[in-house]
Amino acid sequence: MAGTQVPAFFLFEGDLYMRENLKQARDYLKNCLRSEFETAIYEAKLTPLQERVIREHILNDKSVVAISMELNCSDTGIRRALSTGYIRISRLISD
Numbered sequence: 001m002a003g004t005q006v007p008a009f010f011l012f013e014g015d016l017y018m019r020e021n022l023k024q025a026r027d028y029l030k031n032c033l034r035s036e037f038e039t040a041i042y043e044a045k046l047t048p049l050q051e052r053v054i055r056e057h058i059l060n061d062k063s064v065v066a067i068s069m070e071l072n073c074s075d076t077g078i079r080r081a082l083s084t085g086y087i088r089i090s091r092l093i094s095d
Helices: 013-031 034-043 048-058 064-071 075-094
Strands: none
Touching: 013 034, 013 048, 013 075, 034 048, 034 075, 048 064, 048 075, 064 075
16 A cells, blocks of 8 residues: 555545645755755754654655664654654745
């Protein structure tokens, strides 16, 4: 089941909006300058886990599975930390 896409008719309108916000935050972090990246991480007031996971995922291009193995944490926990971090950053960049 991992990696499968949920059909669009199972998603609510709010879910699609949230996905777009998460993609926007991820794209911003991947394409911004390093100084802007550091500022966004600082101003979003991320937890240490969220910060580390986002750094590993964006800067070191590690997969969720690789990060979960490195931190000895579940894949679900890493995905949750990523999405929560992206939500905080998307709120920051949308203002």
